[in-house]
Amino acid sequence: MITILENANVVDVESGTIHADRHLILEDGTIREIAEGKAPTLDAQRIAVDGGFVIPGLIDAHVHVTAYTANLGELPRQSPMYVAARTAQVLKGMLGRGFTTVRDVGGADFGIAQAVEEGLIPGPRILYGGKALSASGGHGDHRSMGMDRTDETYAQVSLGRRCDGVDAVRLAARDEIRRGAHHIKIMANGGISSPTDRITSDQFSEAEIAAIVDEANMADLYVVSHTYTARSVARAVRNGVRSIEHGNLLDEETVALMKAAGSYLTPTLSCFRALAEVGAESGFPKDRMDKIRLVLDSGIRAVELAHRAGVPMAYGTDLIGPMHARQLHEFALRSEVVPPADLLRAATSTAAKLVRLENEIGHVRENYRADLNVLTANPLDKGVLDGFAAHLRLVIKGGIVQN
Incomplete structure (x- = not known):
């Protein structure tokens, strides 16, 4: 036709x-x-x-399409078939907002990507990384302090998987590559939704990060890193990470390091704004709301620093649960410090370069x-x-x- x-x-x-x-x-x-x-x-x-x-x-370079709920600890307890049905609703909404490609950085797999590709469900093209790699007690570990279970299976829906030590992270990276990952995601810093870590904690040793990057490079893929603090960003960039997610607590020295290394930044201002405004009522655990304040106001400064230094920035949102509806809000939040042409590039040509599809989309x-x-x-x-x-x-x- x-x-x-x-x-x-x-x-x-x-x-x-x-x-x-x-x-x-x-x-x-x-x-x-x-x-x-x-x-x-x-x-x-x-x-x-x-x-x-x-x-x-449009290209959203930081999504979690299976995160139909703001309480991420609920996902492994649900039927994968139920999660798939809810994911289909999330994807339909994304496509309706003008997003024709999304990069999923934790949760999506070959099955949901194939369903979209075959036209079984409407949605944007999904570039998936499978499950994000996390150290025990890290941002991808959603066990509470009193929970010692270690019997989780890969078939359970979750955004991450635990692996500790150089041999274990190599094995996990190889497993995600075997499952068709377009990139490998690591949790190299503490996070908001995880129950037992701190925003300021570094996660994975530099030897572990380097090993994961080595595995990705051998497969002609790249590594995406969840990172907030300047120190964690520097550790990731020094060891070859291509894509820095969030980066709210960047400083000028680390921005210069990113620029020299050719790293990309994917800020997600809309996520923090949404969590601060409607997170609790959307089901986000109330005991983690205090973490948001540590990164909320610093995000726009990080965007300004990166823009001024010429660090390439992609469009990303990181929204979960009912907050997916705010996917287009990132434009307005960044517009305080980024002009329209660069904003549009972030969601189109720059994001396409980041995902290595600049000759297609x-x-x-x-x-x-x-x-x-x-x-x-x-x-x-x-x-x-x-x-x-x-x-x-x-x-x-x-x-x-x-x-």
């Missing part, structure tokens, strides 16, 4: 310019042609864009995947991305208009 978009303003996200009065021919899931003026006569579905603005499909170009959004206003104008949902007219994934 061929679809033609007529009278479109095509946004070139790389140059930050608009190409007016274009038509786009979409065929077999790709953009076959972009040209000026009227489209040729073809047997095709024709859509009058009427001067709307065509941008690439993240741009409106011929021979790229036909993953597109049509907006009623120019996203390069200040304030438009802040109200993205109000301006979103069409979502197209693989050349098919989504309902």
